[in-house]
Amino acid sequence: MIDWERVARELDAEGGALIEGLMPREDCEALAALYPQGAPFRSRVLMERHGFGRGEYKYFDYPLPERLAGLREQMYARLAPIANRWNEAMGIEARYPAAHAEFIARCHAAGQTRPTPLLLHYGEGDYNCLHQDLYGEHVFPLQLVILLSEPGRDFTGGEFVMTEQRPRMQSRPLVLPLRQGDAAVIAVHHRPVQGARGVYRVNLRHGVSRVRSGRRYTAGIIFHDAT
Ligand SMILES: O=C(O)CCC(=O)C(=O)O
Numbered sequence: 001m002i003d004w005e006r007v008a009r010e011l012d013a014e015g016g017a018l019i020e021g022l023m024p025r026e027d028c029e030a031l032a033a034l035y036p037q038g039a040p041f042r043s044r045v046l047m048e049r050h051g052f053g054r055g056e057y058k059y060f061d062y063p064l065p066e067r068l069a070g071l072r073e074q075m076y077a078r079l080a081p082i083a084n085r086w087n088e089a090m091g092i093e094a095r096y097p098a099a100h101a102e103f104i105a106r107c108h109a110a111g112q113t114r115p116t117p118l119l120l121h122y123g124e125g126d127y128n129c130l131h132q133d134l135y136g137e138h139v140f141p142l143q144l145v146i147l148l149s150e151p152g153r154d155f156t157g158g159e160f161v162m163t164e165q166r167p168r169m170q171s172r173p174l175v176l177p178l179r180q181g182d183a184a185v186i187a188v189h190h191r192p193v194q195g196a197r198g199v200y201r202v203n204l205r206h207g208v209s210r211v212r213s214g215r216r217y218t219a220g221i222i223f224h225d226a227t
């Protein structure tokens, strides 16, 4: 059982929350084992080529693997009220429908038709530069990252990190200590913060520190589709 009140509280306070044991080990390993295959994916990105870091990732094609499709739908339904509350606080007009299918229909109508869930693979020396996963006008402001490998056993290093850039202040670092099967729910690009004179927006980025040894796999679930 996920304590959604805690998740909402941590997201409000930190811009990121941990959900422990979201995915059983067997499912993590089955998902990571898809990586070398061709069929479930629409494209492969070598991060070094784009200055994104080092390592690679593959975007899934539709239909998504059942486990991911299910999680995308279910987690969206829980996160949409938080996303709506955040937008309201930030004075952003967009509101998210209760069902993911309805939000995806909106993305597709705007030309954002390509699926964004992905599998990432890092070997020794690989890392992922701080970034934001924006893929068009329509943005769902929260996303999910699931660690498929076990730190200490499968890899060392490779910490999941975030930075929060506050207006006219120094950036705040945040580390989410994931273990195999844990998920990080994170802000995609910004979140509201209550200040003395009203609500302001802080800007967030996420990335992965250098993997020191072994192999690290993650699955990313982004709720908007891409142009
Ligand atoms: O590998 C990671 O932990 C980060 C993955 C990521 O950037 C994403 O899923 O958007």
Ligand SMILES: [Fe+2]
Pocket: 131, 132, 133, 206, 220
């Ligand atoms: Fe990302």
